[in-house]
Amino acid sequence: MARKVAVVAIGGNSLIKDPKHQTVPDQYAATVETCTHLAAMIAHGWDIVITHGNGPQVGFILRRSELSRHELHEVPQGAIGYMIQKALYNEFRRRGIKKHALTVVTQVLVDKDDPAFKNPSKPIGSFMTKEDALRRQREDGWDVIEDAARGWRRVVPSPMPKRIIERDAIKHLVDHGYVVIAVGGGGIPVIEDENGDLVGVAAVIDKDYASARLAFRIHADLFLISTAVEKVALNYRKPNQRWLDRMTLSEAQQYLAEGHFPKGSMGPKIEASIWYLENGGKEALITNPENIERALRGETGTRIVPD
Ligand code: ADP
Ligand code: MG
Numbered sequence: 001m002a003r004k005v006a007v008v009a010i011g012g013n014s015l016i017k018d019p020k021h022q023t024v025p026d027q028y029a030a031t032v033e034t035c036t037h038l039a040a041m042i043a044h045g046w047d048i049v050i051t052h053g054n055g056p057q058v059g060f061i062l063r064r065s066e067l068s069r070h071e072l073h074e075v076p077q078g079a080i081g082y083m084i085q086k087a088l089y090n091e092f093r094r095r096g097i098k099k100h101a102l103t104v105v106t107q108v109l110v111d112k113d114d115p116a117f118k119n120p121s122k123p124i125g126s127f128m129t130k131e132d133a134l135r136r137q138r139e140d141g142w143d144v145i146e147d148a149a150r151g152w153r154r155v156v157p158s159p160m161p162k163r164i165i166e167r168d169a170i171k172h173l174v175d176h177g178y179v180v181i182a183v184g185g186g187g188i189p190v191i192e193d194e195n196g197d198l199v200g201v202a203a204v205i206d207k208d209y210a211s212a213r214l215a216f217r218i219h220a221d222l223f224l225i226s227t228a229v230e231k232v233a234l235n236y237r238k239p240n241q242r243w244l245d246r247m248t249l250s251e252a253q254q255y256l257a258e259g260h261f262p263k264g265s266m267g268p269k270i271e272a273s274i275w276y277l278e279n280g281g282k283e284a285l286i287t288n289p290e291n292i293e294r295a296l297r298g299e300t301g302t303r304i305v306p307d
Helices: 024-043 055-067 080-095 130-140 167-175 207-217 249-257 266-278 289-296
Strands: 004-010 046-052 101-103 107-109 122-128 143-146 152-156 179-182 188-192 198-200 222-226 232-234 242-244 246-248 284-287 302-305
Touching: 004 024, 004 207, 024 046, 024 080, 024 289, 046 080, 046 167, 046 207, 055 122, 080 101, 080 179, 122 130, 130 143, 130 152, 167 179, 167 207, 207 222, 207 266, 222 266, 222 289, 232 266, 246 249, 249 266, 249 302, 266 284, 266 302, 284 289
Parallel strands: 004 046, 004 222, 046 179, 101 179, 107 188, 222 284, 246 302
Antiparallel strands: 122 152, 143 152, 188 198, 232 242, 284 302
């Protein structure tokens, strides 16, 4: 069977099961869980590029560096790639899969005049109560929002990805059989200065948008989004909630316009899937880690397909 290529986007939130399980060992356990399903996918003939979010993790790092600001300079980077790399190494060994996973530190070009810099919208960090959120807003100047009816969170600017700088290298590695972990946390946002040099900027690129662009760039057969829900719903968490098995591109556009998919959570996944399909992508699939194999067999998950 000819191998097919998928970009698999793992949610940062899906690596944190609940507020009591946030430590690195807990996150690693969740990573291992997810990676058993990815290894199964690979064993079934898929070549994959893994991308991942890091909203909660970046929040921890920011908080850590805020607490030590009086003594040490602040740092912006996480290490989820390492966890995935290690988990896959072990899983491949266990299953006798002759593959190697490696992480590519990925820079993503954004427009320095992107309106997002004036309008922060991307949730990062832990959930807070409304009182804590409003206090942070007053005392620390944070921008905060209510996130998908799950609590309050800090938001930062989220400019649109324009170009994945390392895209040719990523494609080359996939074509040569490597399992690549790329655009971690949406990639590192950079702008071009007047000389054409890259300069880092303080922002978070949405990993769903960046992953869709990568899927398009490397001509992936599938854009798979692994998150904390088995399926996408209409009227999510309302009495008339309805789980979806499948939507066409036009239906996805319609439901999005009707407000079924909130900005900080399901919205970017649907928008990214729409962008991918509009640009010639074949299929987007949204499910949770434990259902990846079943979803690939067509038994669950929500598929978004061209009209
Ligand atoms: P990730 O970290 O994977 O990007 P997010 O928390 O950003 O995850 O987005 C996924 C979450 O969106 C789901 O876990 C669910 O709580 C929420 N959500 C919001 N609207 C919907 C919807 N219409 N259908 C399903 N889930 C939804
Ligand atoms: Mg998200």
